[in-house]
Amino acid sequence: MDVIISGLVHLGFFLEAQCVGTTCDECISSSYSCAWCTQKTFTGPRCQPRGALVASECETRYIENPESQQRVDEHVRDGNGLNLNAVQIQPQRVRITTRSRKDYKFTMTFRAANNFPVDLYFLFDNSYSMANHIKDLAKLANDIGKSIGDISSNYLMGYGVFQDKVILPFTDTSPPRLANPCFDKSAVDPVICAPPFEFRHLLNMTKSIASFKEQVDKTEVTGNIDYPEGSLDAILQAITCKSEIGWRSVSRKLLIFASNDRFHLAGDGRLAGIVNPNDGHCHLDGAGKYAKELEQDYPSVSQLADITEKNEVHIIFAVTSNQLQLFKLLTDRIPQSKVELLSSPNDTSNKNIKDIIEKKYREMISEVEMVHTKVKGVDVQIKATSEECQLRGTNKCKGLEIGTEIKFDVEVKVTECPSNPEERIKEVVIYPESLKNDKLVIDIEMLCECPCSEDQKTWDTSSNVCTAGNGTLKCGVCECHKDRFGSLCECDATDLDGPNSGCIKPGENSTLLCSGTGKCECGVCTCDEGYSGPFCECNDRACGIFQREICGGANGRCVCGQCVCEPDFTGDACECPTSNSNCIYDEKVCNNAGTCECGKCKCKGEGYIGQFCENCFFCGNSLCEVPTYRRCAQCAWSSQNVDDCRQDCPEINLVDTITSDEGPNVCSIIQDDGCSLYFQITRSSNGTDVVINVQKTT
CATH class of the missing domain: 4.10.1240 (Hormone receptor fold)
Structure with a gap:
């Protein structure tokens, strides 16, 4: 029994330590567990947990304790019909009205839908040596359409080609070679090539396989002098020219790049006197050609990586064997990309491009990572909970199949109440990485004000409780008129010659007023910023620091020089999570090769290292x-x-x-x-x- 009573006492201290504030608004903003007593005759601390107020004989009708609420505003079910854009996330919009530091939990689901839109753009090297690969693409058009159609009937395909900047030393600009880059006056059977260009968009996104095949069949190859191509310029234009090409805002986007040679990098343009850096924007003319190829340098790899990620485009680099190693290095720098071998066109059974696309698309839909927008004052945690999900317990899920519903637990917590009321309305967006427009929107309204603070009908203006009518009784306490202060407005700011004994902490062998960290006015301490307590004896900034924030920011509060942690954290600076969720790897704690201590894996045994002891x-x-x-x-x-x-x-x-x-x-x-x-x-x-x-x- 003594143990139980001791535990309750400590729990009561923890809750009361969270409850601070001299007004109702300050009180309910300090923690979701805090309530306020508006009863005029109440003599105890007005800011306490509801149970403590009732135990202190505050009548329940006088207790202000705003309740959090949730409402689902939009919940469109999955649409798999031919004319519907499939919805993969349920619900799509949730509205939460919540208190500070209150954990709000709900479940969202993700289902890889049969009919989710997919846009495929084929970007082919247009050099003469790639002619047979382009012919193969035309032959495989029907097979590609059928293969993707078996996964999603809502697909579109577009097409463009590239070569290099039409300027020396990249392209021969002599008149005969501009007319025919493959011109050779000594040739018995001359080859005819199209005039050179760097990038040309040839076909907008379309569902018509016949139109796609026809456009690819009509492709005329061209040529240049040096080996590297203007590949990065072409990729950037193909990604950024969204409306010109027809990329949809809600779709999985896949760019299939094919080439048999390496690429130019930022800085190479200087060889031709092109010194202006690439601006990263779309510059197609009316004919679909890149209009600024002679005005801007090639883009850098980091620039292309940033643009690829922002536009949520996955890239397959299908290249010949002699370029595999180079493009593997490129995929290390560009997110959502991979390199595949482009088989020899002499292979009569070659269906390489179709197989590459189908493999990549199935990989795309087999895993999902839920991410969210970062919003100041709001903490969001997302964890997969379904048995079918590999990496359960994290925000990622692997091993998905079309139609399988995966559940994620979402936990939202408001960590502060902004002083500006306009900043108390927030929006958090949760979405699968690389699918920002397939989303769940969480509208958050922060409860930072008590109803009694806003309802003037409950106020007692010029109340006798407030020392001869020198204040308004609001929420059970006095809000003093000008030049009056004190709990009952008993102090006159124009007469501050009264005794100071009330500003010296009892038992202290000192005559220091307000602990030297405040001002004594009418026998009452007004503390300097960062200090609190009746004698300003508490330093509310003298707590441990974690991640550059006192008590880890949202992890806890600094109360009189000590961190009072939220239930999910512990430690002198609230630096240690109490759960082991941060240590889970492949559904095992620290890969079964270590122990989880303070939210981090401590590897045991020889040879295991890494964040999760995953490397041996x-x-x-x-x-x-x-x-x-x-x-x-x-x-x-x-x-x-x-x-x-x-x-x-x-x-x-x-x-x-x-x-x-x-x-x-x-x-x-x-x-x-x-x-x-x-x-x-x-x-x-x-x-x-x-x-x-x-x-x-x-």
């Missing part, structure tokens, strides 16, 4: 194939400056040499010029973090 040093050379490590090593090797590669990378060092006898996980990447990049993955001094050593170039 003595399990072959598997670490060499981790995409993040390969990308980071490539970045350091290319720039020879590790400072350029710190984002999303572990610790990186440049070393003089790396040899295979230095232990496990010595890795290599073959570069485009045939040279090898060597790097080694090791453990840091603490035994848990990853360190990448990259051999310097010579």
Whole structure:
């Protein structure tokens, strides 16, 4: 029994410590557990948990305790008919009216729909050496349409081609070669090619397979001088010219790029005197050609990566075997992209392009990651809960099949009440990554004011309770007139010569007024900002810091120099989550190779490292194939400056040499010029973090 009573006392202290404020509005804004007593004759603390107020004999009719509410405003069911745009998320709109620090939970569902729109854009290298691949595309048009149609009947296809900037040294600009880039006066059987251009959009998004096949069949190849192509220029135009090409706002977007050669990069345009950087915008003329090819340089890889991600376009780089390694490096830098082998056109059974597209599209619909917009003062957690979902317990789900409904628990918590009423209306959008327009919108109204603060009918103006009518009795307390203050407006600001004994903390061997951190007025302390308590004895900024915020921001509150944590957190700075959800990997806590301590995995046993103990040093050379490590090593090797590669990378060092006898996980990447990049993955001094050593170039 003593243990139970002790627990209740501590629980009561925790709740009361959360409840602060001298007005009803301040009280209910401090925590969802706090209520306010408006009863005139009540003598106890007015801001307490509801149960404590009732126990202190505040009548329930005088208790202000606004309740949170939820309402589903939009809940369109899935549409799989031929003329409907399928809806994959339910509900689509939820309205929440909620108190500060109140956890609000509900369930949303995601179902990969049969009829969800898909837009495919084919972007082909138009050089003479790609002619047979273009012919193959025309032959496979019907098969491609049927293959995608089996997954989604709501598909569209578009088509464009590219070559390079029509200027020396990239393209021969002599009159005969401008008329026919394949011109050879010594040839017995001359080849006829179309005049050169860098990018040309040929067919808007269409459902007509016949129109697509006809346009591809009519493609005339062209040529240039040097090997690299204007590939990045073409991709950027194909993505950014949304209305010109016909990309739909709500669709899965897939760009199929095909080439047998490498690409120009930002800076190469200077060879032709083109110094203006690429502006990243659409510049198609009336004929569908890129109008600023001679005015702007090629885009950078990082610029293209940013544009690809913002426009939610997935890219398949279908390239010949001699370009695979180069384009693998490119896919490491561009999100939502992958490289595939473009088979030889001499293979009569080749259905390579169709197979590549079908494989990629099935991959796209087999996994989903739910993300949300970041809104100040609102914390959102999303976790998959369905048994069918791989990576359950995170915001990701793998192994989806069309029609399977996946549930996600959504937890919303308002962490602060803005002083400006206009900032108390918020909107949070939850959506699958790369599908922003297929979304759930959460409208949030923050309850930061008590009804009694707004209902003037309940006010007692010039109330006798407020010392001879020197204030308005509002919500059970006095709101004083000008030049009056004190709990009963008993103090006159124009006469401050009264005694100061009420401003000295009892038992303190000091005559310091208000602990030296406030002003004594009429025997009452008015505390400086950051201090509280009847004698300003509490420093509300002297608490632990986590992630640059006092008590971890939304994780807790600083009360009189100590963090009072929310139920889901603990620690001196509320830095430790009480659950192990941040340690889940493949539905296992720390991959069953470690323990979850303070929300982080502490690996046990020799050889396991990584955020989730997912990497094993003595399990072959598997670490060499981790995409993040390969990308980071490539970045350091290319720039020879590790400072350029710190984002999303572990610790990186440049070393003089790396040899295979230095232990496990010595890795290599073959570069485009045939040279090898060597790097080694090791453990840091603490035994848990990853360190990448990259051999310097010579």
